[in-house]
Amino acid sequence: MTLDWQVFLQDDGGGRTYLEWMFDAWGWTLSVAGSAWVVAIASGCLMGILRTLPQDTRLNVWLARFANAWVELFRNIPVLVQIFLWYFVLPKIFPAMQQVPGFVLVVLGLGFFTSSRVAEMLRAGIQAMPRGQRYAAMAMGFTTWQTYRYVLLPIAFRTIWPPLTSESMNLLKNSSVAFAVSIAELTMYAMQVQEETSRGIEVYLAVTALYTVSAFAVNRVMAFVERRMQIPGLVVAGNVGGGH
Numbered sequence: 001m002t003l004d005w006q007v008f009l010q011d012d013g014g015g016r017t018y019l020e021w022m023f024d025a026w027g028w029t030l031s032v033a034g035s036a037w038v039v040a041i042a043s044g045c046l047m048g049i050l051r052t053l054p055q056d057t058r059l060n061v062w063l064a065r066f067a068n069a070w071v072e073l074f075r076n077i078p079v080l081v082q083i084f085l086w087y088f089v090l091p092k093i094f095p096a097m098q099q100v101p102g103f104v105l106v107v108l109g110l111g112f113f114t115s116s117r118v119a120e121m122l123r124a125g126i127q128a129m130p131r132g133q134r135y136a137a138m139a140m141g142f143t144t145w146q147t148y149r150y151v152l153l154p155i156a157f158r159t160i161w162p163p164l165t166s167e168s169m170n171l172l173k174n175s176s177v178a179f180a181v182s183i184a185e186l187t188m189y190a191m192q193v194q195e196e197t198s199r200g201i202e203v204y205l206a207v208t209a210l211y212t213v214s215a216f217a218v219n220r221v222m223a224f225v226e227r228r229m230q231i232p233g234l235v236v237a238g239n240v241g242g243g244h
Helices: 005-009 018-051 058-075 079-093 095-099 102-127 131-139 144-181 186-197 200-229
Strands: none
Touching: 005 018, 005 200, 018 058, 018 102, 018 144, 018 186, 018 200, 058 102, 079 095, 079 102, 079 144, 102 144, 131 144, 144 186, 144 200, 186 200
8 A cells, every 4th residue: 555645735626735725624623623612611611500509599490400401401412413403403493593604503513512511520520529618608708609709610620620621622523523514624624535536545644633633732731721720739630631
């Protein structure tokens, strides 16, 4: 078997090389993954907090039920099915969504799917803390918001950061499902170029390398943040971080 890497220097018929096309597709992959990560963290953290609110008012009870329903809904449906629902089904049910770009619909589908996992991590991180932390904050006169802002969330985020690193890497890899709705990301690029050039081995090796580099970069960034957040004696963390 002879590998022909010159295939990436060939013109794709549109005035650019297959190499330039691949980097364009890599940009789409990173854009989808990065945007979905923001959606996942924002909505996941909100749902995680709502699930741990003290059940002392009717409003808190209903907010917790809503958050529980959110998590169960989005984590029990396969990610590929959710992408299809967002892209094909919801715009039919809600005509206003037909004006929303496909990129945004994919980001929402992927982000909300991941948010259910983030919410579950944050819930576990908060509930793993001794109840005395919450009671001590209340005894000092903190409001519920201040209790979460200054006491619970800083420790909970340090606790869940390692699994959150793994989930962030999974999100990057799950972005490959965007090919199913014609988002021009790496997986779609690989399939099309393999068909046009019949050089599938070279193409898939290059795409695999880009996925690996991207996921490893996410791992290193999260590990750096983990080391910066570490409080000696408070949260157990590895010396090198990122061992996820």
